[in-house]
Amino acid sequence: MRIKHLPFYTFKLNNNLNRDGLFAILDPNFHRIGRILQVRSLRQLILGSFFVALVPLIAFLWQSQRDFDSMSQLTANNTQFFVFMTSEMRELEALGDDVERLVRQYQVFPKNQLQELADAAISGYSNKLAFLCDQFADVTECTDLSLTLSQLSEYPTFNDNLLLDARLAELRQSQQVLRRQVQQLVNQRIVSQQVFLEGVQSRQGWSTGMLVLLSLGLTILAAQLIIKPVRKLQIIIRKIANNEPKLPEQTHEGPRELVAVERDLHWLNDRIQQLEKVRTALLRHAAHELKTPMASIKEGCEILEQGMVGELTKAQKEVVSLLTISTERLNLLIVKLLDYNALLQQAEPKFEHIDLHTMVKDCAGQYGLLLAQNDQTVVVRVEPVHSLVSDPELLRRALDNLVSNAIAHGSVDSEIIIRSGDMSSFTTIDVLNSGKPISLAARGEIFEPFKRGQESRNDKVIGAGLGLSIVSDCARLLGGDVTIVDDAHADVCFRIRLPKRALLVDKQK
Numbered sequence: 001m002r003i004k005h006l007p008f009y010t011f012k013l014n015n016n017l018n019r020d021g022l023f024a025i026l027d028p029n030f031h032r033i034g035r036i037l038q039v040r041s042l043r044q045l046i047l048g049s050f051f052v053a054l055v056p057l058i059a060f061l062w063q064s065q066r067d068f069d070s071m072s073q074l075t076a077n078n079t080q081f082f083v084f085m086t087s088e089m090r091e092l093e094a095l096g097d098d099v100e101r102l103v104r105q106y107q108v109f110p111k112n113q114l115q116e117l118a119d120a121a122i123s124g125y126s127n128k129l130a131f132l133c134d135q136f137a138d139v140t141e142c143t144d145l146s147l148t149l150s151q152l153s154e155y156p157t158f159n160d161n162l163l164l165d166a167r168l169a170e171l172r173q174s175q176q177v178l179r180r181q182v183q184q185l186v187n188q189r190i191v192s193q194q195v196f197l198e199g200v201q202s203r204q205g206w207s208t209g210m211l212v213l214l215s216l217g218l219t220i221l222a223a224q225l226i227i228k229p230v231r232k233l234q235i236i237i238r239k240i241a242n243n244e245p246k247l248p249e250q251t252h253e254g255p256r257e258l259v260a261v262e263r264d265l266h267w268l269n270d271r272i273q274q275l276e277k278v279r280t281a282l283l284r285h286a287a288h289e290l291k292t293p294m295a296s297i298k299e300g301c302e303i304l305e306q307g308m309v310g311e312l313t314k315a316q317k318e319v320v321s322l323l324t325i326s327t328e329r330l331n332l333l334i335v336k337l338l339d340y341n342a343l344l345q346q347a348e349p350k351f352e353h354i355d356l357h358t359m360v361k362d363c364a365g366q367y368g369l370l371l372a373q374n375d376q377t378v379v380v381r382v383e384p385v386h387s388l389v390s391d392p393e394l395l396r397r398a399l400d401n402l403v404s405n406a407i408a409h410g411s412v413d414s415e416i417i418i419r420s421g422d423m424s425s426f427t428t429i430d431v432l433n434s435g436k437p438i439s440l441a442a443r444g445e446i447f448e449p450f451k452r453g454q455e456s457r458n459d460k461v462i463g464a465g466l467g468l469s470i471v472s473d474c475a476r477l478l479g480g481d482v483t484i485v486d487d488a489h490a491d492v493c494f495r496i497r498l499p500k501r502a503l504l505v506d507k508q509k
Contacts, residue, residue: 049222432490
């Protein structure tokens with residue numbers, strides 16, 4: 001079969017002809033039905049969920065109304081039956097009394113008028129009995145009572161009062177038996193009505209329970225339809241906040257408001273990634289381009305300071321000294337920018353086994369000159385056997401910046417303590433120093449880039465505000481974090497928390 005002219009659909013090759021496209025070929029109304037059933041907005045989803053949740057309630061009300069009508073009809077029928085039977089039995093017993101009275105009168109006064117009255121009473125009793133027996137086929141006493149009445153109808157031939165009394169006694173006895181049988185039928189109707197009412201109550205109880213469960217299930221389903229895309233938006237926002245380049249695949253179906261928000265978040269992430277690349281390139285090029293003129297300026301200052309082009313006056317020496325200090329300051333900023341730029345480019349850490357004690361000793365040894373100038377000492381409290389799995393470059397960079405910060409802001413003639421510890425699932429590295437404590441207000445932004453403290457440094461150099469930001473980024477890349485904690489043995493304590501070996505090994509795998 002050859003397919004021609006599909007004006008409503010466009011099919012693409014290269015894996016774009018999916019299952020829906022195949023169904024559209026087989027059934028041209030498939031996409032039209034799908035568009036009708038597709039949830040297009042939150043309002044449609046909420047209203048649709050509300051109406052779907054009403055379906056069980058409507059079914060329950062319809063079933064309840066049917067049970068109520070059946071109960072009402074049964075009650076009305078039984079009431080009519082009870083009233084009818086009571087009236088009929090009373091009339092039958094009244095006719096029986098008339099038959100007995102007239103027959104006895106005839107035995108005393110055998111007159112034609114009394115015989116006619118007695119025959120009429122017997123005939124009326126017989127008709128009423130026949131009508132009553134037609135209503136109840138299960139009444140067995142009707143046959144005996146009819147036979148007794150037939151024998152009693154021969155009363156004119158009775159010559160013995162004892163025979164008449166026996167026939168009348170049989171009539172009364174049969175009548176009492178008939179009454180008891182009718183009462184049993186009435187009781188059976190009452191029991192049947194009670195059983196029916198109990199069945200209705202039980203059915204109503206089960207229906208109510210099923211209604212609650214079904215409504216709850218439909219409500220949970222409707223809530224899940226709303227919560228699922230919202231949770232996906234939360235995941236996307238979290239990934240954007242963590243600067244993760246890869247986001248979940250974009251959804252094209254669902255409420256259009258949430259689809260639009262997700263599309264905007266994807267666009268925002270792409271824009272952020274573009275800006276991040278521009279910022280990284282700008283930092284890289286700016287820092288690189290500044291290195292060459294900075295080297296020339298620094299070399300020129302050294303030539304002037306050494307008097308290689310002539311002796312300088314005191315004022316000129318002061319100017320050259322200021323230029324040298326500014327040059328060193330600018331060179332420090334360039335180094336920090338290059339370091340921060342390199343950190344931003346390292347997206348994935350490379351984990352390996354690290355001897356933490358040796359790394360801390362080497363890090364402290366590189367700052368021997370600065371420590372001697374400030375009369376500071378470094379106390380290493382890391383066990384020689386203490387090791388962990390981490391990225392050596394990122395961890396060393398974080399330690400360098402923390403030790404440099406402690407030397408610059410620590411008190412002169414004091415100790416800087418570097419120690420390690422174990423927690424339930426983390427290894428901690430603390431760098432402690434004496435000095436002015438960091439306020440709670442400053443702790444919230446001290447790890448942000450280009451944020452500097454107001455305290456003066458021991459080296460009289462204005463910081464770039466990138467050191468602690470680099471520490472924070474390194475700890476984040478290693479799966480941990482860095483915080484400022486209160487410690488009884490020091491005024492300032494920076495703590496790096498790194499996941500233990502098992503977690504890092506699992507993550508690397």
